Amino acid sequence: MRSWVPWLLVLCAGCDVFELHPYEVRGGVRDTNARAVERLERNVSGGAFRFVVLGDIGVYQDDTVDAVRDIARRDVDFVVQMGDLTEFSSAQEYHWVADLLGESAVPTLAVIGNHDLLGQGKELFLHHFGPTFLSFEHGGSRFILFDSNSREYGFPGNVPDLEQLRSALGEVPGGGHLFTFSHVPPGHADFDASLTEPIEQLQAERGVSISFHGHSHRFSTDARRGVRYFCTDALEIHSYLVVTVEGDSVNVEQVSF
Template sequence: MQKNSNKSFVIHIILLFLVAASFSCEGIFQFNPNQITLKESEKNLNAKNVEQIHQRTPGDTLRFIFMGDTQRWYDESSDFIKSANAQPGVDFVVHAGDISDFGLSTEFKWINKIMQKLEVPYVTVVGNHDLVANGPIVYEQMYGPMDYAFEFGNNKFIFINTNSREYQFNGLVPNLPWLQSELRDNPDNKNAIIMAHAPPFDSDFDPKLQAKFTDMLAQDPNVRFTLYGHQHTFKDGEYYNDGVHYYVTTSMGERGYLLVTSWNDGYKVERITY
């Protein structure tokens, strides 16, 4: 009788542990893999980090890192942090999207925990993998709007969702009227730097909007170059022979990123591997 009682007690303790773990925000177990549980410190991160960027004093020369496609490459992303923190004079980091692989809040939280080890703020654009399952809800709660812009020094940064395939090429993504409005809202003619996940020459970009998008950039004298991720390799070129240079950064799985330096009369984009 005592033996059975001890066995029942052990089973009861194990069940209590499992229940407690499943209710924990950081627990191993979840009843639903699409469950969204964010702390207040994990919400509206782009706005919070832009505020931190604005607290920095801009110089004549700006330096930032453009990286992306972390997905399931957690060890490689941790190694990226070490490389990024060793770069001198960096003002902030931009994550080019595909923060997650399956759009799960747990994935977003894991990457944010890694990115918080940066010595400078970071901001993001949304990737196509971030739009899977509950990903759009997680992204907007955690980072904010998918299309947004801010200014720092002599630069205007414009972040836009270009993942057209995830919207069945409905003609609304990328949001070209919004982009045109942001480009026009630049009375001081600051350097306009557009950043997105899928480049216009990628099959995931709406082919019906490609010419309108690229013409819009080419017709703006403040746009000299633009930055993308998604293709998991380094690429660059003046793809449309219109004066605008297109740069693509590689993934964390390939252990590389772009180091961008911008000043009033020029810019430089370097490929970094680690």
């Protein structure tokens, strides 16, 4: 081999000329969720506000671009994407979706989905989006994002982490609402069956207004122990949820794009 070839390979790798490994963790937009929260903190809501709940992305990238463009035309404060940002957890997928959501006109956060945990997926999520558990406040209400992909961890009995959730579900200053977000809904075969009743009881005891989820790819809603549960459509269906919070009232509307 010519003596200059190894140096050329190093140079190309450093310049992102090619991807050395499909799950390599480097480069791209970082800490998208934290950046979205920072943007929200600069635009504090003093009254009614609205947010979007966006479904699974996976292979539906063109539909996702259409959804992001449609949301930009609406009067909403922020977006929460419900996981399965990727199909295969590849670095290329993560780079693409982190760029799209991180640069969107509306602050956008995401939870981690089961497809986002393949290979080095969790490391890529941590790199591009940050911790899989996040709590923040906006408009006098609290929003909690967490990992509920029990099957991907082999049903260890602590996914989701109910103690961490219990700690975050404290009293909201000003008496606002509590909203929770995770990919797999309680009661689904991919959710730890031993934790379904405890999490439903916990959310009821703490007065959660709505628990949002994805994973099933089809819209559904029901009430359990006085808590409303919503699953969003995957983006191939061309719909998402718009949530309007005004005082004690919380209205959820399914809109098409």
